[in-house]
Amino acid sequence: MTAPLLEVRNLARDYGGGRGGAPRALDGVSFVLEAGTILGLVGESGSGKSTLARLVAALDRPTAGHVLLDGDDLFALPGRALVRRRRDFQMVFQDPYGALDPRQRVGRIVAEPLHLLAPRPGRAERAALVAAALEAVGLRAGDAGRFPHAFSGGQRQRIAIARALVTRPRLLVADEAVSALDLSVQAQVLNLILDLRDRDGIAVLFITHDLGVVDAVCDRVGVMYRGRIVEAGPVAAVRDRPFHPYTALLAAAEPTIPPVPRVPTSAPPLAGDAADWAGCVFRPRCPLATGRCRAEAPLPRALPAAPGRSVACHHAEAMAGPG
Amino acid sequence: MTAGRPPGPRLVAGLAITAVLAAVALVALAWTPEPPTRMAILFKLRPPLAHGLLGTDAFGRDVLSMLMAGARNSLGVALAAVALGGSAGTLLGVGVAARRGLVDGLVMRGCDVAFAFPPIVSAMMLGALLGPGRATATLAIALFMVPVFARVSRGAALQVWSRDYVLAARGAGRGALAISLDHVLPNIAGQLVVQATIQLGLAVLTEAGLSFLGLGAPPPEPSWGRMLADAQTYMVRAPWLAVAPGATIALAVLGFNLLGDGLRDRLDPRRSPGR
Numbered sequence: 126m127t128a129p130l131l132e133v134r135n136l137a138r139d140y141g142g143g144r145g146g147a148p149r150a151l152d153g154v155s156f157v158l159e160a161g162t163i164l165g166l167v168g169e170s171g172s173g174k175s176t177l178a179r180l181v182a183a184l185d186r187p188t189a190g191h192v193l194l195d196g197d198d199l200f201a202l203p204g205r206a207l208v209r210r211r212r213d214f215q216m217v218f219q220d221p222y223g224a225l226d227p228r229q230r231v232g233r234i235v236a237e238p239l240h241l242l243a244p245r246p247g248r249a250e251r252a253a254l255v256a257a258a259l260e261a262v263g264l265r266a267g268d269a270g271r272f273p274h275a276f277s278g279g280q281r282q283r284i285a286i287a288r289a290l291v292t293r294p295r296l297l298v299a300d301e302a303v304s305a306l307d308l309s310v311q312a313q314v315l316n317l318i319l320d321l322r323d324r325d326g327i328a329v330l331f332i333t334h335d336l337g338v339v340d341a342v343c344d345r346v347g348v349m350y351r352g353r354i355v356e357a358g359p360v361a362a363v364r365d366r367p368f369h370p371y372t373a374l375l376a377a378a379e380p381t382i383p384p385v386p387r388v389p390t391s392a393p394p395l396a397g398d399a400a401d402w403a404g405c406v407f408r409p410r411c412p413l414a415t416g417r418c419r420a421e422a423p424l425p426r427a428l429p430a431a432p433g434r435s436v437a438c439h440h441a442e443a444m445a446g447p448g
Numbered sequence: 449m450t451a452g453r454p455p456g457p458r459l460v461a462g463l464a465i466t467a468v469l470a471a472v473a474l475v476a477l478a479w480t481p482e483p484p485t486r487m488a489i490l491f492k493l494r495p496p497l498a499h500g501l502l503g504t505d506a507f508g509r510d511v512l513s514m515l516m517a518g519a520r521n522s523l524g525v526a527l528a529a530v531a532l533g534g535s536a537g538t539l540l541g542v543g544v545a546a547r548r549g550l551v552d553g554l555v556m557r558g559c560d561v562a563f564a565f566p567p568i569v570s571a572m573m574l575g576a577l578l579g580p581g582r583a584t585a586t587l588a589i590a591l592f593m594v595p596v597f598a599r600v601s602r603g604a605a606l607q608v609w610s611r612d613y614v615l616a617a618r619g620a621g622r623g624a625l626a627i628s629l630d631h632v633l634p635n636i637a638g639q640l641v642v643q644a645t646i647q648l649g650l651a652v653l654t655e656a657g658l659s660f661l662g663l664g665a666p667p668p669e670p671s672w673g674r675m676l677a678d679a680q681t682y683m684v685r686a687p688w689l690a691v692a693p694g695a696t697i698a699l700a701v702l703g704f705n706l707l708g709d710g711l712r713d714r715l716d717p718r719r720s721p722g723r
Contacts, residue, residue: 184618225613226611
């Protein structure tokens, strides 16, 4: 049995001091991403999506848990070995304006990760790799000589993707990579990501707050709420029949997806915050909450009726039930 | 970027003043109307235009020639001090911004302490140790510049470190040194140039102060500060002896400050309206 391309086990990350009950940005997150597939992670602001992205890209260290690439724990690797592994995973950031150094030409920006290759490519080879990466994202090789300010937001995001692709990674971590772009430009970048999966077999961890975008590109989806994955499964199944009340709420708030009738769309606002940290994190907003939700935090579990999916809710059967 | 914008009036004025001063200092390397140290007691204390353009001092030396030679001295010391202290301070600031943690805290508290000493005081201590002279003055002013540049460059560097392109560089396996050289320094260079220009004005002023106290270049080498000191005795009989170097010092400081302000408007993204 071979290890999956990416496996995240029980990942947790605390921010700030260790005061009792300090909220965790990330708490016990586990998932698997197979090569050549796109996993979407959705959730509202503060759900821990970006923290997760930084941890998977090894730009931050977890408080607990593991990130395994091909079965190797990234944070157990010695420093140099980790740097060498970085050619296999690269990240694309949300803000196409902040992600490119304004003082460097595009050619130099895109070539930066080539430091990771061993042996280091020569000058001519670097230029060829940069040109190939630029052309792969629909830019011209001649753009390498220009500065970022000469490009639009969508073009800049393509430059950032070209930089991420130049080492031919197997995993791309895209943190809100299309959120800052206009809809038409979004579509172009999403098509590019689909091409990368189909043509080059690149796996993508696609982080967004936009369910419509997930619907368009992802194979599987994980729904995050307050640092946990509350539901996961194939996109179509989760969209058509959410098992977790939060997923239903999210879907109902999404204008492009028909609302699910059984859950009221007007849920109470985010309340309580850090005060009541026991039990289910979604309880303060949940229409189905009972005493059990207060006493006992639900763990992700599979439903017999729906293989390949997991949900962290005591009342998932009620959501999945007939109707 | 800013290529199409016409330069502001401050930039033009500052550029003009500093260019003239620099030109005078350069010319003085090769030529002055009279040898600046030649005494002619017969023609002592002549008012301006009676003997030479700006008159003569108590020893009959030509004031214009002394001013020109003094420009060489003052600007030379100021430039050397800012270059020395500026690079040391920038190195320190960019370094601690890359490391953070305990070193950062210690260095910044050290800067706080260094700020508590006026440059004149530290120059007097240095003068007692090394003996007065041009090198001592340069070193004293440079030492004063180190914490100034350390603070400015640290703040600017921390801003750069928070950008996504630095995160991307870390994702590309670049170390702190490579990031500091490739990303931080080019992006803070504009702010540093502005700071250096403004500090040049301060350095000219400090050098004049040190020479005034006898801690600068030793006589007979002309310097603006000592000309001012020597003029005190003849304030009533020969006021031009004080006015000439005083006005020159003021002009130099004004020029550097105007130039710094003008450059800031162009180079410092935080101050430029709608980049």
